[in-house]
Amino acid sequence: MTKENVPAIQFDWAQLFEALNIGLILVDEQGCVLLWNEWITKHSGIHSDTVINKALINAFPEPLAGSFIAAINRALSTKLPVVLSNALHKFPLPLFNLNGSGERISQSIILSPLKNLHDQGKLMCLIQVNDSSTSIKREQMLRDHSETHKKDATTDPLTGIYNRRFFDAHYKLEISQAQRQKTTLSLIMLDIDYFKNYNDHYGHPAGDAAIIAVANCIKNKLQRSSDMAARYGGEEFIVLLPNSTSTAAQLFAEIIRQAVFDLKIPHLSSLTAKHLSVSIGVSSCPPGMIVDADTFLKNTDLALYAAKQKGRNQVQYLPL
Numbered sequence: 129m130t131k132e133n134v135p136a137i138q139f140d141w142a143q144l145f146e147a148l149n150i151g152l153i154l155v156d157e158q159g160c161v162l163l164w165n166e167w168i169t170k171h172s173g174i175h176s177d178t179v180i181n182k183a184l185i186n187a188f189p190e191p192l193a194g195s196f197i198a199a200i201n202r203a204l205s206t207k208l209p210v211v212l213s214n215a216l217h218k219f220p221l222p223l224f225n226l227n228g229s230g231e232r233i234s235q236s237i238i239l240s241p242l243k244n245l246h247d248q249g250k251l252m253c254l255i256q257v258n259d260s261s262t263s264i265k266r267e268q269m270l271r272d273h274s275e276t277h278k279k280d281a282t283t284d285p286l287t288g289i290y291n292r293r294f295f296d297a298h299y300k301l302e303i304s305q306a307q308r309q310k311t312t313l314s315l316i317m318l319d320i321d322y323f324k325n326y327n328d329h330y331g332h333p334a335g336d337a338a339i340i341a342v343a344n345c346i347k348n349k350l351q352r353s354s355d356m357a358a359r360y361g362g363e364e365f366i367v368l369l370p371n372s373t374s375t376a377a378q379l380f381a382e383i384i385r386q387a388v389f390d391l392k393i394p395h396l397s398s399l400t401a402k403h404l405s406v407s408i409g410v411s412s413c414p415p416g417m418i419v420d421a422d423t424f425l426k427n428t429d430l431a432l433y434a435a436k437q438k439g440r441n442q443v444q445y446l447p448l
């Protein structure tokens with residue numbers, strides 16, 4: 129904007145400075161305070177009368193950071209604006225929130241050299257202070273929200289283990305990797321016995337607690353970081369064991385079956401035992417065998433069906 133096209137209005141600049149929702153401090157080349165607006169007064173508790181024409185370094189009750197003083201000198205010597213990054217300098221000035229909590233405002237600061245029209249050839253430095261607490265909190269909220277969202281998309285809310293959607297995606301990757309690397313991939317499907325009776329007898333909240341107990345039992349027995357358990361349906365779970373032979377998978381299934389039974393959760397309406405039990409189906413895809421994901425899953429489900437048919441509370445293996 130040139131001088132010619134500046135709007136010809138009567139303007140109270142002092143009023144503008146006071147109304148701004150940012151902090152403004154103006155210092156001369158000696159670091160003497162020439163302007164100190166209302167925003168700074170509000171957030172520092174220091175009135176302009178006590179600091180005008182005095183050294184900025186003595187304005188606050190605590191010493192100013194060396195990096196802040198250096199930034200003012202840099203703006204004046206290079207005649208270029210300097211930005212104090214919020215990431216590196218969170219609280220350059222002792223400024224506080226107005227809520228009385230004593231919490232410091234995190235600040236983003238721009239230092240701009242200005243010509244001092246009253247003192248030819250001399251410069252002043254305008255210090256603009258922005259309260260970036262709100263934008264930082266908003267960013268943090270967005271980050272937290274996106275983390276929660278990601279977690280929601282992959283985990284089962286009741287048990288905290290992976291959900292079926294995540295399992296399906298992961299399972300397809302594991303099948304192709306096992307086929308490429310010629311390793312054995314094993315699958316375990318597990319279902320709580322007579323769970324409808326359990327719910328009817330003990331109530332739905334107790335049923336939920338039993339599902340959580342079984343999920344924890346499975347989770348605690350997983351040995352390798354590549355093993356993965358998911359809640360597959362209401363009271364049905366699935367475990368993926370990469371690089372695990374059929375023998376190892378059956379042994380592992382038996383460990384889980386026993387561990388659930390050892391929880392000794394009373395199940396008086398079960399026709400199998402007095403305690404909560406699970407039936408487990410196991411299937412393995414040996415090295416070099418090409419099988420599609422659905423066939424492998426169906427085979428494991430058939431093994432589970434066989435475990436149910438043969439009396440429940442047991443492990444059955446069905447070769448592909």
Ligand SMILES: Nc1nc2c(ncn2[C@@H]2O[C@H](COP(=O)(O)OP(=O)(O)OP(=O)(O)O)[C@@H](O)[C@H]2O)c(=O)[nH]1
Binds near residue numbers: 323324331333336
């Ligand atoms: N408490 C609770 N119950 C659930 C949940 N999801 C599914 N169920 C119940 O699980 C029961 C499953 O019943 P069925 O599929 O008939 O199986 P079952 O009674 O275990 O019979 P078998 O598997 O043959 O031993 C149903 O009553 C569902 O309502 C859940 O999240 N919480």
